[in-house]
Amino acid sequence: MTSKRPRDLDDGRPVDDARQARQSTELSLLHTELTPRPRRSPTAALDHGVSLPSSPSQSRTSPSLASSKASKISRNLSPTKQLRKAELEETAEELKMINGGFGILPKELQDELMKDDDSFEFWNFGDRLGLGTTCFPDLSTVRQIYDLARRCFKNNHPESSWNNDVHSRVLNWVLRDGPCKDDIVDYRCCLTAQIAPEYQPINSRSKMVDYCFCIEPKTNSPQYRTIESLCKKRPGKSINHTDWADLTKYPIAISIETKGPSIGYETALLQVATWHSAQWRSLCWAKQDMNLLTFSCQIEFLPGIIVMQHHWWFVATALNEGGKAQTFERLLLGETESLLGIYKLSMALQKLVEWARDQYWPAFQSDVLGL
Template sequence: MMSLSLDDILVYTELVIDTVPMAAKKLYETLEEFAENKNLLPHGFQQAITEQQAIIQQQATTLQQATTQQQATTQQQATTQQQATTQQQAIPQMQIYQNKIQVYEKLKSCCRPESAPNDDLPGRIPSLNQIDEIVRKAIEIATRCDNESRWNGAVNLRLLDMIFEDPLTGPISKFGATDCTTAQLHKEFRPVASTARMIDGCIFRSFVDDKEWISAIKKFARINPTQSINHTDFIPTQYNPLLLSIENKKPAAELEKAKLQIGMWHAAQWKFLEWAVGEKLLQQRIARGRYEPATAQDQEDFKKEKFTALSALGFIPGIIISGFRWVPVLSTYDNDKKTTVLWTDTAFGTTRTIKGAYAAVAGVRELTAWGRDVYLPWFKEHVLIFD
């Protein structure tokens, strides 16, 4: 038997407005807005910016007063050189304060107009202090040329936690993010030509407090080769549907490898979903007193039913984080060729700047909303069976 090559399984293509899959066009256009620093924040966030500017201005004023007082106190005994040294020591910090006030002022232009409705996206908007911390840490790690795991733990996963958790009270909703570097593709769904490739993180939805959903999820897990709700047997997300897959790499390092890893992960997910859709269709046939399709025509009709269900999903998004850059990916499934097409684009956010980090936050929340509004309803209709 001839084995499949990588080209038989995964095809790369550039994601641009002229080629974006129709089902993903609205999401793509929203991410493009974020890449241009448009509509990143609600209008009301301007008040938080103004308040933070006032705090920084007060710190600058206090520093200036302390410096002036110190100069006056030592004026009689200090040499001209000593006075100059005292002043020079204060100048860098004063410049930092002024630069930050200016950066925050420009951030106001990224807020939506007052007439825009409030968003109902999953997660929260981290505070300015939190985003400052993320940007500072990202620049520090890049300067030191730290490894991939450091980027993942100190910047990327940390920012995701800030989106889905309150620093004092913990998780704010049923959506969350987790490190999943040890999650393996199950052999039943692993693309033929690939070895077991892993991703670095994911965003999931927990149904632990929803009896109806958790019952249907556990019922499905009992027939799934992974014994879970997903295409991996990763225990921490066993009963939590994976909404977004995330692959991390150091800046400008192994981007093609990142595409391959997340591409293989998506290819396995499409294979899993095709199987899962088929299982529900079979159970529905049996419930109606029919059996597995036996004739050629029955089998052809069954394939069409599966394809119709998969087509209703349209695409699956994900994220590649390459150093500072947060890059969206979309995958579609060619049912005839049994091929996954991976669409990649330029970054929608970056942790190099305050604006860019808020763009990353906006993009993550928008992509998670796709999981809530598109993927989960589709999964409920075409995969799960509710009592």
């Protein structure tokens, strides 16, 4: 099999072989050096290699997985074999349903939205079967996000402008300002959060992300008290894989990496994959003396979001049967270059907040807090 990858079928960008070679090498190093520190015996330590795709190669509506092994890229796995985690598959299906757009918006908004913007079709409006309770931003909020995103794109604004003017506004509405804001899930802009040395891959440079969704238990809750107690014994005195600010006490559920106009998707994917790998090591830190291949982990996957200017992509990292982390990519959550895309994005993010609260948090309490 040739090691030269085909054109990216999603965005049509030309192949940069030199960049691919550099990143394949870095992914290979990541694959072989992901056991927690300090090192244990080979049978006790988690074989926490990472198997990563170098680029997306399938349609926007189906997650794809490719494995990085040594310097070769393999793409011979079928989509049905890729999503072996039931919870990940269920989440992916819900996100695909939202992105498909059929009947996702309430009919009472149809006249107003179709009059205002030609990105809507009549079949976008209906009963939203299977999507549960969803809140919708008002048209003025959506229009403001759209106008700011259009300005950033038209004037080639850097990543910092996109973060301040567009991405933070989206997150603020979903997590803080909107009517469906959650009492326990919030986000942090954590541009300088470093991976703690104990969780960092030996032969791979440390990576950072831009935002994190985190769980904030009440300070008088048993969960909060347990976290305080555990942090006294954990690396960096943190419940997470970073000692950044109050992420030491609030568990990270979802991580977001954003990129401006000059940085490619593969670079962002490598950052999220490295960050997730460190997070898995943190989650398994207390289990180093166990055979982790027989340990039943309630946390099935770690979600990530890669934002490339307008477009927000869902990726996820899960442990396979061999105890290695594999990153699945990618699904389009929504985009900010149309009003419809912003509505889809707000719905998809609400679905992920719901997952963090109802799925991840109980699993984290079981796996990490022992509750």
